[in-house]
Amino acid sequence: MVGGDAAAVEVRDVVVRYGGTTAVGGVSLTLPRGRVLALLGHNGAGKTSLLQVCEGFRRPDDGVARVLGLDPVGDHDALMPRLGIMLQSGGVYPWATAGEILRLFASFAANPLDTDMLLDRLGLRKFERTRFRRLSGGEQQRLSLAVALVGRPELVFLDEPTAGMDTEARHTTWQLIEELRTDGVSVLLTTHLLDEAERLADDVVIMRSGEVAATGTPAELTSAAAIEVLELRADPGLDLSGLGSRWTAAEPASGQYTISGALDTAGLAEILAWFASVGADVTAVNTRRRTLEDVYLSLTATQTPVGATK
Amino acid sequence: MTAARSSLTWWKQSTIRCMEAIEVTGLRKTYGGRDAVAGIDLVVARGEIFSLLGPNGAGKTTTVEILEGHRRRTAGDVRVLGEDPGRAGSAWRARIGIVLQDADDAADLTVHEMVRHIAGFYPEARKADEVIELVGLSEKRNSKIRTLSGGQRRRVDVALGIVGRPELLFLDEPTTGFDPEARRQFWDLIRTLAADGTTIVLTTHYLDEAEALADRLAVVAEGRIVAEGTPATLGGRAAAEARVSWTENGTARTEQVPDPTDLIRRLLADGVDLTTLTITRPTLEDTYLSLIGATR
Amino acid sequence: MIAVSLSRGHVELLQFLRDRTAVVFTFFFPALLLLLFGTIFGSESTDQGVAVSRVFTASMIAYGILNTAFVTMGAGLAMDREDGTLKRLRGTPMPASAYLIGKGLLVLGLSVAEAAVLIGVGVLVFDMPLPDAAHWLTFGWIFLLSVFACSTLGIAVSALVKNARNAGAILNVPVVALQFVSGVFIHPMSQLPDWLEKVASIFPVRWMAQGFRYVFLPDGAQTQEIGGAWNLGTVAMVLGVWCVIGLILCLVTFRWSSRDR
CATH class of the missing domain: 3.30.70 (Alpha-Beta Plaits)
Structure with missing residues (x-):
């Protein structure tokens, strides 16, 4: 199979421009198979644009992006069944019930996870017959996560996976993500919660104004020198x-x-x-x-994002 | 205003100012046989930042909505700024500020237009531009709200909540989706308001936020308050044992002790390299989770 | 209270004007229909020699008001419930009546403008002559009663709309249906079967249109109406009753939010 040994995500000098603004100005990163990478950065730092390139929704204006060894835009159809993408906001049928939505996405997959099991794991059982638009933000978030995972993807893109969740739900989700890693699934997640990054990530990439400001493991970054x-x-x-x-x-x-x-x-x-x-x-x-949060804040504190309207 | 009336007003105002901001006794809210709130007592003092924690569906939101006067209660006594929210009029409303969380309204109005519009409802409002500056949106003053990012939209919500110079401000999960700097800026703003004497009731799922801001907090689970205290003392946190870890001769060692001082002295005396030393006490999050877990 | 209501009216107007789709559909649609009807049937005249396009112009004002008053009110309220406008306003000292009055001001302004557009089309395109002062006076009270009745009914009906996105479509069902059976699109009404005529006459639209035709058509045209006369007294009575019904309904059904408390 093509790309069997390839990294889950390989990005080299990717540039993304919107008209006159450079959202991503030459970013490189690697997510090895079976690891969790946390992408951090203020709103407007270019995280979303970079993710869009990796998910195959945008062609980079320069540089190369490879996902599971394939071109996310060119090989989109071949790649999609192997990816799980968690969207930040809705985009699903608001009138369908949570159960219906999950089963629908399960039906698209060749070898889906058991939907009942997923609903249980994410605490959504009692909302199985509730219509999507009646779910709270946190519940919708959990359903989006279930949808991203139901197809047994090799690589999962999680965008702020615990936003809007209460503390326990957040911890349950973290456990779930850790189990995914144990199962060999690669995870690229974006988050604003630095304790989340510190706990889950094998590798951390901090972006600032379209560039990589720092990268390393949480331990390396917090460097326990004293x-x-x-x-x-x-x-x-x-x-x-x-x-x-x-x-x-x-x-x-x-x-x-x-x-x-x-x-x-x-x-x-x-x-x-x-x-x-x-x-x-x-x-x-x-x-x-020093926590990851201290590191992050000292890295990003002095600069206001250039031309950020996000 | 005559001398008699003005001294009466002064007396009334000073009496009101002596009362607690919020006093709740035996609050109950029942929906068709089910108790969403099953007997809550709570007191919030003037000028304090009070945080309400708890899982979704535990009764937190219902309680806050009752305090805001947006929901009727089934039983219990509630006094907010000296009045019953279920019966209070618009003069009371003018002393309260509510920061909404998920509204999409006024998309076609500019920031300034909306802030000035809402300011017009309050007898003692701040100037629109002053408030816009306070929340850091001066450069977006004339932008349509539709064009703002999520975080900027939230700042507008905060501006609209404080423009009336409220004595009491309700914040519901205010920093969801904020990046870390924006959160810290927001915390600074809240501290500034509290320093001015505003009483603040904050619901949040972020324990670090509760720890950073709250003077006192309460945990609501299954319709009841299961714990109350300060961030340092909630759930007996201060008295909990410390976990001390270090590396000695290449092996990682851990000990759990009520007070690590003696252990550290002993380690020092033994000549152990203490650069690997960590002392952790249960975080507020750990304490919170064990409180919630205990109710299951 | 006055200042607050005016402020609401101002904000409602700003928001309406900035919504291009709303402006086109609320305003120009009835005018477009009028142009179409008037042009298609342009050469025809009634038995009294009154150009059919003139008849349409007068009747269309009723449709115009239904659009600007009933639909705008109803859809607007449903939307405000959903997007958090009401939730936010509820937390301020603003009284509920100021909100409704503010919307009422918007609706009144739009209705006046709408009527002006339709009359303008009638005058400029179809050579309709303008009426005398006495008729303008009658126009005044018929217009005001119509706007009030349609607005309050719009408020009441918005309580039935579950999803604001469909509000326009849902509200247009009774509106369009009534245009057909109340002598606006199809005139004279005597062409309808008796029972349908009677049912339609319960609703205000027939009477609104009839009243406007009195204002803009020569006296002889009344033979085209049911009963052969303008029946202004009945017009006033029916509209008055609907105003009262509308007011009661809207006071009873107004809710700050769609969920029960």
Whole structure:
């Protein structure tokens, strides 16, 4: 079979332009088989345009995109049955019931998943006979996910898969996505929820203004070089100048101290020793590492998107 | 206004200001035999940011709609800004602001036209341009609402909710679909409003949002409040054990202790490299999930 | 309250004018029909020597009002329920009556403009002479009663419309049907079987058209009407009753949202 060893998604220097605006200005990324890639970026960063190229709805103005080894636009018909695409908004028959819609899409597939099982997994059983337009946003979202998965795709495109879902539904969906990965399905997802990306993604690509601003695994990006913030509870009102200038210390609330800076073992020891030396009884200690969210915000904070009207 | 009337007004206003923003006792809402809300008591103080959490269908939305005066209750006592929302008139309405979540209206009006239109309903409205600037849409002032992105549309919704200078603002899942910076900007806006004295009732599914904004929160499940507290203390979170992990001699080690201070001192004394140290307490999300899970 | 209603009226007008499709279909459609009918039957005259195109012009004003008052009100309200307009307004101090009055102002303005367009077509294309002051006065009250009745009925009927997208189509069913049986498209009404004539006469359209024909046609033309006379008294009575019915219905059926509370 063509492209048997090919990456799930291979994008090389893709450019997408709308009239005079460049939405995607030379982006490359690779999603290996059986992995989850999270595409992050502010609205208007070019994520949607890039996805459209990968899903075969747009031809890139420059560069090459290959999905499962095939050309998503040229080999669209051959590719479609192997893909699952989760749309952000509706696009389904509003008057049909959830069950009818899922069974309809199941009927398009050669070897669909059991629709009842899918409905159960996504907590949609009790909405089986409810018309689509009467479903809440989160329920519609879950149905879109079911529709994307019912055909047993090899590669799934998920656009903000848990938007509008409540916390439990979000966790159930995450479990489902993790199971997909275990089954060998490749997943390309976009999200604004960085805890979602941190939890699910094997690889993360952060886009900014049509370009790749950073890429790597969540661990690489958050690079655990040092603990960043140390939170302590001790006797209130201590004079923190004694701690020295290596760290920034503050007392945001009475008796609660935050100390930040490059905190390595020696530093931690020094800090605890200092507290002991002033006779302060340290009753609680907490450390906070850099999260993916911190990384993301520092990368995107200074720039306002160029010409973004999205 | 005569001296007598004006001092009466002053007295009334100061009394009103002493009351809680919201007082609910024994709230019930029944739909044909089923209790959507099965006895909720809650108090929201003036000027605080209060977050209501809970799964979809748990009664959260129904409760908020009753507080907004858009739904009749079956039983219970409700006082919002001192009045019963079921019977309150337009003067009360002018003190409340509601930020809608999924409306598509006024698509053909420009941002400024719509904000100014709604401002006209309120006796003490802000200036339209001031509010548009506050939500960061100044450059879209003359654009038709139809042309705005989802996130920008939401900002218009916020503008329309605050233009009347409300004392109490209801926000329903306000940052759904926002990217992380937009969320943070929104949080700043809410904090600014709260600092001005506005009481805010926020429903959200994002626990980090609740943690960032709320002074107090309550979890609603199956029509009842199952937990109430501050983000730090909800569900006994503060007292929960900490999980300490580190790497010693190449092996990953974990211990669960109520207070990690002594453990850390011991590790330091043993000369363990603490750069691999992580101390995690249950996040608000973990706490929330275990609260909800316990009700099943 | 006045300021608020005017503000609503202003906003309704802005939104209407910016919706190109609405403007074309609400406004120009009746005029187009008039041009068609008038041209097709242009050479014909009634027994009294009145050009048939003149008869159509007068009768079409009834259709015009049904379009601008009944359909616009009904479809507009159904749409506002669905797209969140009412939900938003409900959360403001604006009273429900201001909303309805605002829409009423839109409808009144559109109806006046519509009538002007139709009369304009009649005068410029079909050489219809304009009536004298006394007839204009009669036109005034018939026009106002018609607009009020059709608007309130439109509000009432919108409660039946489940899906705003189809509102126009649904509302046009009774509208078009009535044009055929109330002497607008088919005149004189005596061509209809007796029972149909009686049923149709319950509804206001027949009487609206009859009234407008009184205004714009010479007196002799009344022989074409059922009973051989203008029957203005009955016109006033039927329209008045429908105004009351419409008002009661719309006060009873007005809902902020389509879901029950």
